[in-house]
Amino acid sequence: MSTTVKQRKETPSSFPSTGGHSLKPQEKKSSLSQILVIGLVATLVLAAVGGLGYYWSIQPKYFTPQELSYYNGENGAPIYLAVKGRVYDVSIAPKNYGPGGGYHGFAGKDATRAFLDLCFSEECLSKGLDDLTKEQMADIDHWASFYEDSPKYPFIGYVKK
Template sequence: MNRFTFFDALRIFGGILLLNCLCSYWFTSSTTWNYDGKYLNIKYFMNLFQSRINLTMEELSKYNGSNSKLPIYLAINGSVFDVSSSPEIYGPGKSYNKLTGKDCARIFVTGCFMKPDEYTYDLRGLDEKEVEADLPAWIEYFQQHRKYWYVGTVQHDDSSLPRYPPSPCEHLKFPGMNVH
């Protein structure tokens, strides 16, 4: 009596997967059809099963790359992302290190990297339409990025905000690329 068992199905699936990898390697010199996304990174799947963090602003400030034993976190409008996989960008002394260890939602809207008071989550005084267009786009960028993971949230303490929002600056969405 010949029956089709679970192991037969598993053997067929394994054979198809092996054939797919061989064809991919033949045509692209890569077993994954040159795909290099987050679904091939084991850290992504480990992150899916970890509990989400909930930090205060003070706790978040510890995750700025100055302690090599801690991950590097970047926050946008309350959403915290682990950007530790790019220390050449977000590590101490690197170009975007000033964005780590704090919620810099405002700077993702204005692009005013040269004004220290812009490194805040304070969105008062900004055009609402601009905020509604820019912040979700940046959050999606970090959520979809193959190297960065959403890890949780940061709680804002609005009582610690200055009385007045930062003074207006000339918006530079893409610093170094604006033509005047």
């Protein structure tokens, strides 16, 4: 003996009410898309403004050579170096620029000339750049560009003359 059960088809008018709001599926999709687009745009704007706010708030500092000398990585101090009077924070690489590192001689000073001859004496470092050849200046410009363009080493300020 087989029994068949017949189910009654519901008509759209018999669907339960959704609180008086009767948006068609197409309208619901459109509204949701608009909300998502507005939310995405708002998020991108806030992210851009928030990210740029960091850069807008940075004011370059001015260091005398004596002040700069404190930033040599000793006693937990940050590590700064300067090239052509522009100071960069190289603290992210203490094995290179910190005490015992191969480039520690550059730390805490404007060592522009030392990029040519690795002479870190006060006599060498205090010389100007006027007597350099075009090739030597190109070498210094290369190092200045290296630090300027590196996202690892942020620009901090200037050395006062």
